[in-house]
Amino acid sequence: MDAATLPLPVIKLELLGDASAAACEGDSCAIPDHHLQAVVNRKLDEDDV
Amino acid sequence: MSNPIKVDIWSDVQCPWCYIGKRKFEAGASEFGGEVEVEYHSFELAPDTPVDFDGTPVDYLSQRKGLPIDQVEQMLERVTGIAKSVGLDYDYDHVHQTNTVISHELIHFAKSKGRQLEMKERLLDAYFVRGEHVGRIPDLVAIAVELGFDEAEVTEALESHRFLPDVKADVALAQEYGIQGVPFFVIDGKYGVSGAQEASTFANVLAQVQSERVV
Numbered sequence: 001m002d003a004a005t006l007p008l009p010v011i012k013l014e015l016l017g018d019a020s021a022a023a024c025e026g027d028s029c030a031i032p033d034h035h036l037q038a039v040v041n042r043k044l045d046e047d048d049v
Numbered sequence: 050m051s052n053p054i055k056v057d058i059w060s061d062v063q064c065p066w067c068y069i070g071k072r073k074f075e076a077g078a079s080e081f082g083g084e085v086e087v088e089y090h091s092f093e094l095a096p097d098t099p100v101d102f103d104g105t106p107v108d109y110l111s112q113r114k115g116l117p118i119d120q121v122e123q124m125l126e127r128v129t130g131i132a133k134s135v136g137l138d139y140d141y142d143h144v145h146q147t148n149t150v151i152s153h154e155l156i157h158f159a160k161s162k163g164r165q166l167e168m169k170e171r172l173l174d175a176y177f178v179r180g181e182h183v184g185r186i187p188d189l190v191a192i193a194v195e196l197g198f199d200e201a202e203v204t205e206a207l208e209s210h211r212f213l214p215d216v217k218a219d220v221a222l223a224q225e226y227g228i229q230g231v232p233f234f235v236i237d238g239k240y241g242v243s244g245a246q247e248a249s250t251f252a253n254v255l256a257q258v259q260s261e262r263v264v
Contacts (some may be wrong), residue, residue, distance in 0.1 A: 009227025013162045013241035016254045021244030022131075024064040025230035028112045031127055 053084035057235040059092040070232040070245030072135040077251025091153035091219040107145040123126040143180025152183040157212035
């Protein structure tokens with residue numbers, strides 16, 4: 001279902017927090033860039049790279 | 050008089066960000082320090098997945114997304130690393146990709162006994178860490194019995210699908226809220242927080258909700 005055909009929310013919520021936080025939608029669980037950077041940083045800290 | 054902040058969480062048992070987000074939320078709620086009441090709700094990320102999917106999560110994602118195997122493996126390795134950072138040892142080599150609807154029925158069964166949170170944690174652990182199957186009734190009954198539930202009662206509940214309407218009601222409510230991805234947190238029925246936020250974000254949001262109540 002694309003954005004144009006998604007049903008409109010019936011109950012309105014005020015959204016708080018970081019809008020780019022990691023989530024799963026359908027079978028897709030994307031990894032946001034800041035998480036990838038955190039993984040790289042940790043590997044650097046652990047001398048894995 | 051006790052008046053905890055109510056947090057309704059939509060989540061799927063096979064959602065890697067849901068378990069990571071659970072840990073981050075728990076840390077945030079602890080940092081917040083106030084009283085919080087949590088209730089989990091069912092969300093099916095891939096309701097068309099067969100219970101006995103013949104393959105690994107790598108096969109599944111590769112087939113579904115049309116991605117090369119090595120790219121999927123790299124993706125899961127990264128998620129595993131992020132899970133590790135919150136103390137979770139994901140074991141994707143032994144994960145059983147499956148349909149989670151009956152595991153959601155089991156969570157509702159446990160909720161009817163006042164033990165929903167315990168079951169939710171156990172099923173996430175079963176799927177991501179222990180490599181247990183969370184789609185088949187006998188496997189789910191074994192998990193429930195291990196937690197001390199009555200074998201005959203839980204078998205009857207799952208075989209009759211007595212709690213399926215509750216699962217579907219959760220999914221319908223998610224649609225009413227416009228929830229498209231999980232984890233998704235609804236706080237006091239009016240604020241929405243999407244995804245595996247940092248613990249400090251959850252703490253700040255809870256503090257904000259609390260302060261608005263005081264005014």
